[in-house]
Amino acid sequence: MVNAEERYAVFPFYLCLDASASMAGTPMESVNRQLPLLRAAVGEDPAVAEVIRFGVVTFNDVAHTTLPLSDLSLVEAVPTVVAAGRTSYAAAFDHLRQTIEDDYHASRGKGDRWYRPAVIFVSDGRPTDDPERWQSAHSRLTDTGWKRHPNILSFGFGDADPAVLAHVSERKPHRAFIAAEGAEPATVVPELLAGLIQSIVSSSASVYSGEAQLVPPEVPSMTPIPVDELD
Amino acid sequence: MRALDSAPAAVSRPELRAGEMLAEGGEGRVYELAGRPGTLYKAYRRPAPLAPLDALIAWEARLAEAQPELAARVRAATAWPQAVVTQPGGAAGTAAGLLLPRAPRRFAVRHRDGTSRLANLSYLTADPGQRAAAYGLALPAPVSAERIGIVYALARVLEAFQRAAPPVGHGDLSTRNILWSLERGPEVFLLDCDSCERYSPDGEALDAGHRRRAMTPNWDDPAIPAGANPTLASDRYSLGLIFLRVVGAAHFPLQRRQRDRELLSIDFGIPPAARRTRSLLDGAAVWSVCARSLSTADPARRPPAAEWVSALEEALDGLGAMSAVRAVWAAQGGGTPAPSPTRSAGQPADVTVRPVAMSGAARRWERVRPPGPGVPATPLSIRPAPSPAAPSRAAAPAPLPAPPGIVELARTGLRRGGELWLGAHQATLASLSRAGRRRRGARQVLGCAVLDFALLAVIFYMFAMVASVLLGI
Numbered sequence: 109m110v111n112a113e114e115r116y117a118v119f120p121f122y123l124c125l126d127a128s129a130s131m132a133g134t135p136m137e138s139v140n141r142q143l144p145l146l147r148a149a150v151g152e153d154p155a156v157a158e159v160i161r162f163g164v165v166t167f168n169d170v171a172h173t174t175l176p177l178s179d180l181s182l183v184e185a186v187p188t189v190v191a192a193g194r195t196s197y198a199a200a201f202d203h204l205r206q207t208i209e210d211d212y213h214a215s216r217g218k219g220d221r222w223y224r225p226a227v228i229f230v231s232d233g234r235p236t237d238d239p240e241r242w243q244s245a246h247s248r249l250t251d252t253g254w255k256r257h258p259n260i261l262s263f264g265f266g267d268a269d270p271a272v273l274a275h276v277s278e279r280k281p282h283r284a285f286i287a288a289e290g291a292e293p294a295t296v297v298p299e300l301l302a303g304l305i306q307s308i309v310s311s312s313a314s315v316y317s318g319e320a321q322l323v324p325p326e327v328p329s330m331t332p333i334p335v336d337e338l339d
Numbered sequence: 340m341r342a343l344d345s346a347p348a349a350v351s352r353p354e355l356r357a358g359e360m361l362a363e364g365g366e367g368r369v370y371e372l373a374g375r376p377g378t379l380y381k382a383y384r385r386p387a388p389l390a391p392l393d394a395l396i397a398w399e400a401r402l403a404e405a406q407p408e409l410a411a412r413v414r415a416a417t418a419w420p421q422a423v424v425t426q427p428g429g430a431a432g433t434a435a436g437l438l439l440p441r442a443p444r445r446f447a448v449r450h451r452d453g454t455s456r457l458a459n460l461s462y463l464t465a466d467p468g469q470r471a472a473a474y475g476l477a478l479p480a481p482v483s484a485e486r487i488g489i490v491y492a493l494a495r496v497l498e499a500f501q502r503a504a505p506p507v508g509h510g511d512l513s514t515r516n517i518l519w520s521l522e523r524g525p526e527v528f529l530l531d532c533d534s535c536e537r538y539s540p541d542g543e544a545l546d547a548g549h550r551r552r553a554m555t556p557n558w559d560d561p562a563i564p565a566g567a568n569p570t571l572a573s574d575r576y577s578l579g580l581i582f583l584r585v586v587g588a589a590h591f592p593l594q595r596r597q598r599d600r601e602l603l604s605i606d607f608g609i610p611p612a613a614r615r616t617r618s619l620l621d622g623a624a625v626w627s628v629c630a631r632s633l634s635t636a637d638p639a640r641r642p643p644a645a646e647w648v649s650a651l652e653e654a655l656d657g658l659g660a661m662s663a664v665r666a667v668w669a670a671q672g673g674g675t676p677a678p679s680p681t682r683s684a685g686q687p688a689d690v691t692v693r694p695v696a697m698s699g700a701a702r703r704w705e706r707v708r709p710p711g712p713g714v715p716a717t718p719l720s721i722r723p724a725p726s727p728a729a730p731s732r733a734a735a736p737a738p739l740p741a742p743p744g745i746v747e748l749a750r751t752g753l754r755r756g757g758e759l760w761l762g763a764h765q766a767t768l769a770s771l772s773r774a775g776r777r778r779r780g781a782r783q784v785l786g787c788a789v790l791d792f793a794l795l796a797v798i799f800y801m802f803a804m805v806a807s808v809l810l811g812i
Contacts (some may be wrong), residue, residue, distance in 0.1 A: 110596070180471050182704065
C-alpha cells in the first residue's frame with residue numbers, strides 16, 4: 109500500500125570540523141563565509157533539501173554539535189564557528205557516534221528512513237590525544253557491528269598527517285585527501301566547501317535515482333562510493 | 340506566418356548578443372538576449388543534429404495552420420523552439436543552439452529571503468506546511484481546486500501534443516521542466532521542449548536514433564528499460580504521477596516498486612472539505628484514469644490526456660470551481676472544449692487508486708534557529724576521563740544565559756505576594772497599637788479580614804480540587 113505518508117529516504121551529512129587554535133584566522137573566517145553559501149545552495153532548492161539532512165560537529169579539546177542535523181530549508185542561519193584549544197580526534201569520534209545514534213532514533217520516530225550517513229572530516233592538524241585513545245574511539249565509530257557506522261571522507265591541510273587521515277577514512281581508496289604542499293588554507297578551504305556543496309547536490313540527485321551514492325567532492329582520481337540503505 | 344514548405348529560418352550565431360547566463364545544465368547553457376526580452380538563447384555544449392529541431396519548429400507552424408486551437412495551447416504554455424541557431428563554419432546539418440520563448444515572470448515564486456526562483460513542481464510535491472515554514476510561501480492545500488487546475492492545464496497541453504498530426508511526446512515531464520503559476524488562475528509552462536519527439540500513427544519515433552532522451556530519475560516511466568528512450572506512452576504515465584504528487588502534495592515514490600513488479604495499491608488522502616465531492620468519491624472517473632495511467636502492465640492502454648481533461652473538469656465542477664476551468668481556457672488561447680472521449684472501461688491488473696479520508700494530524704514544521712554566536716570550547720587542563728557516557732554531555736553546546744523560566748517567575752510572584760500580605764497585617768497591628776489611629780486600624784482590620792477570607796476561600800477551593808481527584812469524586 110502506498111499513501112501520502114511515504115516519503116523519500118534522507119541522506120544525512122555530518123561536517124566534522126577541526127576548530128582547534130591552529131584553525132583561527134584565515135581558515136575559520138573562510139569556513140564562516142562558506143557555510144552560509146552551503147545552507148543557501150542546499151536549503152533554497154526544495155528538490156535538494158528534501159532528501160538531504162546536514163549537521164555540523166566541531167571539535168578541539170571537546171566536541172560540540174554546532175548545527176544539529178537539520179533539513180537546511182528550515183535552518184535560518186548557520187552558527188559561526190570559533191577556533192580555540194587543541195585537537196582531540198577522540199572527542200570528535202565519540203561525539204559523532206553518539207550523535208548519529210541519537211539522530212537516527214529521533215528521525216525514525218518521525219517516520220524518516222535513512223541512507224548510511226556520510227561524515228566529512230576536515231582537519232588542519234595532527235591529533236593531540238594519545239594514539240590508542242583516538243584510535244579506539246575511531247574503531248567504535250567505524251565498527252561494522254554497529255549498523256549506523258558512517259562512510260567517512262577525510263580532508264587535511266596545514267599540518268595534517270596523510271597517514272592519520274588514511275586511518276580516519278579506514279584506509280579505503282579515494283576517501284582521504286591531503287592538500288598539495290604549499291597550498292594556502294585561504295584557497296584550500298573555499299575549494300573544499302565548494303566541492304562539498306557540489307557533492308551534496310550530486311548525492312541528492314542520486315537519491316532520486318533509487319540508488320543513493322556518496323558522490324565525493326570533485327578531486328582527480330575520486331570515484332563515487334555505493335551507499336546502502338539502512339534497515 | 341511562416342512558409343510551411345521550406346525549412347524554418349535559421350539565425351546565425353554572430354547575429355545574437357548573448358547577455359547574462361540564466362541556467363546551466365547537462366545539455367547546454369541558457370542566456371538572455373540583448374534587445375530581445377521575451378526570447379532566450381540555448382547554446383548546446385556540442386553541436387546538435389539540425390533536422391529534428393527543424394522538424395519540431397515546422398511541426399508547430401503546421402499545427403497553427405491545421406488546428407489553431409491546439410497550437411494556441413502549445414504557444415501559451417511551452418518554451419517551444421522558435422528558430423535554430425547555426426554557427427558559421429560549423430559542421431553541416433548541425434545546430435549550435437536554439438531561440439526559445441522565455442517563461443513569463445509570473446512563473447516564479449519569491450522566497451522569504453527575497454530571492455525569486457522558477458516555480459517548478461518541487462514546491463507542490465510536499466506538505467504545503469513544510470514549504471510555508473521553509474520558504475514563507477502560502478501554497479494551496481492538498482486536493483484544492485488550484486492544484487487540480489494546474490494538472491488540468493498540463494493535461495490540456497498534452498492533449499494538444501497527442502491530438503496533433505503527427506503527435507509529439509515530451510519525454511521528460513519532471514519537476515524542473517514544468518513551471519506553474521496561480522497568478523491569473525492555474526497555468527503551466529513546459530521547458531526543454533527541444534527534446535520532444537514526433538511519432539508516427541503507430542507510435543514509432545520519427546526522429547529517434549539521433550539522440551539519447553533520458554528521463555529524470557524519480558520522474559521516469561518504469562515501463563522503459565534502462566538506457567532506452569521514452570515512448571509516446573511515457574507522457575501518459577507522467578501525467579498520472581504528476582496528478583498524485585501535485586494534487587496529493589506528497590512524494591509518492593512508486594517507480595522502484597513498479598520495477599520490482601509489485602502490485603500497487605495507492606490510498607489517496609481526501610481532506611474533510613472535499614470528502615462529499617461526488618467527482619472525487621470512490622468510483623469517480625479520475626481514479627480509474629489515474630490507475631490506468633500508472634500501469635506498467637500494458638503501457639499502450641494508458642489513457643490519452645483527453646481523458647484526464649474530462650475527468651479533471653468533472654472534479655473541478657464537483658468542487659464548484661468551473662472558474663478554474665474557464666481561467667485555463669482563457670490562458671491557453673480560448674477555444675471550446677472538445678467533446679469528452681469515450682472512456683475505456685476497466686481497471687489495470689497492477690495498479691489501484693482509491694480515495695480515503697486523509698489520515699492523521701498535520702505534521703508541524705519548525706524553523707531551526709542557530710544557538711547564537713559560536714562558543715569556543717573551554718580548553719581543559721586535564722584530559723577528560725574516557726567514560727563512554729561523557730562525550731555526549733561534554734559535547735553539549737555551552738548554554739547561553741537563559742531567560743527566566745516559569746518556575747522562577749512563580750517563585751518570585753509567591754515571594755512578592757507573601758511580602759505584601761505580611762506588610763498589610765503588620766501595618767494593621769501598628770495602627771491598632773497606636774491611640775488616635777484606631778478608627779483607621781478598624782478599617783484595616785476589616786480589609787485584612789476580607790483579604791484573609793478570600794485567600795482561605797482560594798486555598799480551600801484548590802484543596803478541594805486536588806482532594807476530589809484523589810478521593811475519586
